[in-house]
Amino acid sequence: MAKYSIGIDYGTLSARALLLNIQTGEEVCVSEMAYPHGVMDECLPSGKRLGDSWALQDPQDYLDALQVTIGELLQKSGVSPEDIVGIGVDFTSCTILPTLADGTPLCKTEGFEDTPHAYVKLWKHHAAQYCADELNAKAEAMGEKWLALYGGKISSEWMIPKIMQILKEEPRVYNACDQILEAGDWVVWQLVGHQARSACNAGFKGIYRHDTGYPSKAFFRALDPRLENVVEDKLSTDIRPIDSCAGYLTKAMADWTGLKEGTPVAVEIMDSIASVPACQIDGPGKMLMIMGTSTCHEVLSAEERGVPGTCGIVKDGALPGSFCYEAGQSCVGDHFSWFVNRCLPSDYKEEAEQRGISPHVLLTEKASRLKPGESGLLALDWWNGVRSVLMDFDLSGLILGMTLRTKPEEIYRALIEATAFGTRQIIDAFETAGAPIHELYAAGGIASKNAMAMQIYADICNKPIKISGSDQSGALGSAILGIAAADPALTGYKNVNEAARKLGKIKDTVYHPMAGNVAIYAQLFAEYKKLHDYFGRGENNVMKKLRALRRQ
Numbered sequence: 031m032a033k034y035s036i037g038i039d040y041g042t043l044s045a046r047a048l049l050l051n052i053q054t055g056e057e058v059c060v061s062e063m064a065y066p067h068g069v070m071d072e073c074l075p076s077g078k079r080l081g082d083s084w085a086l087q088d089p090q091d092y093l094d095a096l097q098v099t100i101g102e103l104l105q106k107s108g109v110s111p112e113d114i115v116g117i118g119v120d121f122t123s124c125t126i127l128p129t130l131a132d133g134t135p136l137c138k139t140e141g142f143e144d145t146p147h148a149y150v151k152l153w154k155h156h157a158a159q160y161c162a163d164e165l166n167a168k169a170e171a172m173g174e175k176w177l178a179l180y181g182g183k184i185s186s187e188w189m190i191p192k193i194m195q196i197l198k199e200e201p202r203v204y205n206a207c208d209q210i211l212e213a214g215d216w217v218v219w220q221l222v223g224h225q226a227r228s229a230c231n232a233g234f235k236g237i238y239r240h241d242t243g244y245p246s247k248a249f250f251r252a253l254d255p256r257l258e259n260v261v262e263d264k265l266s267t268d269i270r271p272i273d274s275c276a277g278y279l280t281k282a283m284a285d286w287t288g289l290k291e292g293t294p295v296a297v298e299i300m301d302s303i304a305s306v307p308a309c310q311i312d313g314p315g316k317m318l319m320i321m322g323t324s325t326c327h328e329v330l331s332a333e334e335r336g337v338p339g340t341c342g343i344v345k346d347g348a349l350p351g352s353f354c355y356e357a358g359q360s361c362v363g364d365h366f367s368w369f370v371n372r373c374l375p376s377d378y379k380e381e382a383e384q385r386g387i388s389p390h391v392l393l394t395e396k397a398s399r400l401k402p403g404e405s406g407l408l409a410l411d412w413w414n415g416v417r418s419v420l421m422d423f424d425l426s427g428l429i430l431g432m433t434l435r436t437k438p439e440e441i442y443r444a445l446i447e448a449t450a451f452g453t454r455q456i457i458d459a460f461e462t463a464g465a466p467i468h469e470l471y472a473a474g475g476i477a478s479k480n481a482m483a484m485q486i487y488a489d490i491c492n493k494p495i496k497i498s499g500s501d502q503s504g505a506l507g508s509a510i511l512g513i514a515a516a517d518p519a520l521t522g523y524k525n526v527n528e529a530a531r532k533l534g535k536i537k538d539t540v541y542h543p544m545a546g547n548v549a550i551y552a553q554l555f556a557e558y559k560k561l562h563d564y565f566g567r568g569e570n571n572v573m574k575k576l577r578a579l580r581r582q
């Protein structure tokens with residue numbers, strides 16, 4: 031009798047659930063639900079305005095997505111809940127929410143429905159930059175050893191700066207909540223009825239180290255005396271490995287989803303990392319890029335050492351037996367959709383509509399006819415701040431070289447090239463630190479949808495790129511972890527590594543660098559680096575000044 035696992039991938043705008051046949055690897059069906067509240071970056075549903083760089087979500091959307099997507103999987107496939115051995119969940123991160131002791135989100139309690147700080151802060155909520163600046167300065171002054179393991183700077187996207195922002199701006203929320211946790215850990219809590227926080231999330235986003243735990247009380251006290259006991263008061267030291275079982279589906283959640291009570295649920299994993307087992311990344315020298323709204327870069331290594339430009343390193347973070355390094359770019363697909371949504375001229379919109387294709391496909395078709403360098407444009411990919419080498423969300427975007435002749439497809443191509451230069455910068459940082467990258471692998475929406483972008487990345491990075499065999503690599507990785515959470519006697523897999531070897535997949539297509547393009551892009555990259563340092567390293571702080579003026 032065939033057995034199945036379900037993987038649920040919570041992205042920025044939607045959740046995707048995948049039903050996997052655990053013996054054949056067949057992806058039986060996929061179901062997606064867009065979050066009804068989407069990303070709240072201007073106001074709450076009540077109309078209450080949010081500040082600059084805010085990004086919130088409503089946690090009820092996550093539960094509704096469970097009900098809708100799992101219901102659809104069961105209905106479309108006709109598979110019996112009895113034959114589902116496990117469930118895995120991955121989530122965009124660092125996405126956090128304050129809750130009561132029983133898991134009720136604070137934004138759903140009386141008196142907090144209209145309080146922005148009581149809502150989920152999405153990964154791309156960047157309003158805690160001033161808290162990150164304070165934290166980084168303090169960590170450096172106190173010689174905190176963990177700082178180097180986060181590339182030398184903690185991002186304002188990460189958990190502790192976001193908690194600091196809540197405490198400083200709305201202490202009422204900090205005091206009223208019993209827990210502050212990753213939304214992925216919260217979903218698992220809802221599924222199994224108790225908390226089982228993920229070592230992946232805590233390590234990458236919560237400054238939790240496998241050997242030394244959280245930063246010391248003295249460090250938290252130095253940040254703010256009210257934070258001295260933040261670990262005991264709001265976090266947890268019960269941190270679970272990602273290949274373990276978090277618990278079993280409760281009766282209430284079985285009724286909500288249509289699944290069987292008692293189905294094992296895996297400890298949650300970050301969405302980016304879930305693609306590692308799905309793409310058969312099993313050792314050093316391979317960099318996996320998960321390219322969607324943002325891009326995350328994953329590298330496995332036997333060693334733990336700080337690499338400037340990375341965002342974190344976690345022991346057994348992606349697969350047991352290796353350290354996983356993550357670097358990232360906070361604006362990739364978002365970069366392209368900004369252009370499509372805000373700047374596309376009406377004749378281009380009409381052409382796309384008439385031909386029944388998306389504006390991305392139209393712009394890509396036109397941009398494919400351009401040669402590298404032909405547009406005369408060069409952009410900095412900082413539309414959503416910088417998560418890599420500079421780690422600064424007060425920086426902003428730039429396009430250089432525009433003339434009266436500049437065409438939309440030229441701008442679109444320049445934006446894609448800018449994101450590829452950003453990736454090249456990250457690869458160079460790894461290689462300079464003594465971790466050579468021989469091959470690139472790509473997963474996520476853009477890897478499967480945009481062949482031109484993949485060729486540009488191969489040319490700019492001057493490395494071959496292999497593509498994920500699944501269009502839903504996050505959900506596939508989660509389903510693989512769902513298997514690891516189940517009884518091996520039932521699944522036939524000894525551990526997650528074995529399941530990943532058998533069920534992870536890569537396409538036959540390989541994008542090889544083209545020598546002529548590599549040479550031209552090398553010249554453009556040299557100019558990109560000059561702009562990067564000029565605007566990013568303090569020589570000209572105009573971007574920060576503009577941001578400060580906007581906030582006044």
Ligand SMILES: Nc1ncnc2c1ncn2[C@@H]1O[C@H](COP(=O)(O)OP(=O)(O)O)[C@@H](O)[C@H]1O
Binds near residue numbers: 043
């Ligand atoms: N053909 C395309 N070329 C380039 N980018 C695209 C294309 N189609 C969609 N996108 C971008 O891909 C992003 C969504 O990526 P996806 O991996 O599906 O989601 P997520 O990042 O939320 O997991 C959006 O930002 C969108 O602008």
Ligand SMILES: O=C(CO)[C@H](O)[C@H](O)COP(=O)(O)O
Binds near residue numbers: 123153322324326358
């Ligand atoms: O930082 C992350 C993982 O470490 C985020 O989850 C990511 O950047 C957002 O992901 P996506 O672009 O897929 O929504």
